[in-house]
Amino acid sequence: MAKGQARSGGEALSKLVRDIKNCRLCVDTPTGPVLPHEPRPVLQVNAMARIGVFGQAPGLKVHHSGRPFTDPSGVRLRAWMGVSEEEFYDSTRVAIVPMGFCFPGYNAKGADLPPRKECAPQWRQRVMDNLPKLEVALLVGRYAQAWHLGQLDRATLTETVKTWREVISQTSPKLFPLPHPSWRNNAWIKTNPWFEADLLPELRALVRQGLCGC
């Protein structure tokens, strides 16, 4: 891509991010219950990013910090990827784009609600169109897998993550299905030892390659 095109792509993305930051869809014209707080969209994007982290939605800690993955899940995700905080929060290398940009609130049992349904149809394709350099994207959890994988998505998280070799070989950028790094998945990690033994080393190698652009 010529320099001028890269600059105009970056400008288009900056304008898009400004529009997202001003979004009030889930408060003003929601398709379901009104968002129970003021919107605070949290994402990290730059047109130069080569690695994508596509998760679910911010939790309360991230809602307060305004920065993605500033919670124990983020610590574990960075360990899975083999990256430092400095690398993870370098937007020219890593784009962090959850399926819902705002904290969705809690359900009656005190668990995080799913990503807001309004968000992906409104914004997601436009954000993806402005990340032309992506080489590898981590699909963290079922919502990102359902949106990005289409027919490659399987019936369950385990089946989908188990087919990671097939998925990365058939997608460009390489899409890497993962469970959510929450402590809630500790039992899943224990009962699927191939995840740490086989998948994570390959993930780290691909991430390292994307970070250096080599």
Ligand code: SF4
């Ligand atoms: S979750 Fe998405 S659609 Fe809803 S208010 Fe936030 S940015 Fe807008």
